[in-house]
Amino acid sequence: MALSLDDIRGLFEQYGSLSYSGEPVTQLEHALQSGALAEEExxxxxxxxxxxxxxxxxxxxRKGETPSARGIDDLHQYFALPFLRAILPEAVLEPIRLHVDAKRCLCAIDPTYxxxxxxxxxxxxxxQGGIFSDDDAQAFLRKPYAEDAxxxxxxxxxxxxxxxxTPDIGHFLEVVGGVMERYVPA
Known part of the structure; x- marks a missing residue:
């Protein structure tokens, strides 16, 4: 079942106040800041x-706050994809899917990261599997959307x-809605 903009808003309204993995922000604040940083750049x-x-x-x-503290990799990078695939293009989905492996890659290619x-x-x-080997990092970098990730x-x-x-959730839902309107599934 595909998510609608109302479903996405509802998820943030219901669960966005959860702490973001022991950080000084909530899940919603983290999402808003991530979107704002992207816009700023x-x-x-x-x-x-x-x-x-x-x-x-x-x-x-729904693995709760800070699943990693309980030894759980919640595989969140894959979890939303089936719900978003019908409404958003690969240019949105692939950076989401690859953002965890991007961390593994950055650890391998950037000595300060x-x-x-x-x-x-x-x-x-x-x-999530640890730091990529040099070969794995190079293979990752050859993937479509790796730079975006x-x-x-x-x-x-x-x-x-x-x-x-940051701008509010309505602002970013408008951005998502605009992408959805332009997307024509293959």
Whole structure:
């Protein structure tokens, strides 16, 4: 079953107040900050939508706050895809699907990246398979949408600032709605 804009809003209304994995922001604040960072860097609407929705799986899989602290990889990067596939293009879906592997790749190719990860990101990295080998990182970088996924990942890492001012959920739902209106499923 595909999600509608009202369903997405409802998920954020119902579960958006959950803490974002031990960070000083909620799930909704993290999504809003991710989308705002994408806009600030001039990303196109598809990538802004991906940044805003990249962790929607946390709201759908209902594993609670900070599943990694309980040794659970909630596979959130895959969880939302079946619900979004009918309404959004690959340019939104693939960066969402790849944003966890983007963290694994960045740890392999950027010597300073690992040291910037939050405590929960380090913990979840191990549950998600750890740092890529050089070969795995190079294979990742050849995938379509890999560069977009790396951008989403970097915004994800920076979208954890308490009380940061962002546009509201209505703004980002309009962006998602615009992408949906242009999308014609194959």
């Amino acid at each position: 001039g990303a196109g609407e598809e990538l802004v939508a991906a940044a805003f929705l990249h962790d929607l799986g946390h709201l759908l899989n 690992f040291g910037k990860l939050s405590v929960d990101s380090v913990r979840s990295l191990e549950l 790396l951008r989403v990942r970097r915004w994800d890492d920076r979208a954890k600032v308490a009380h940061r001012v």
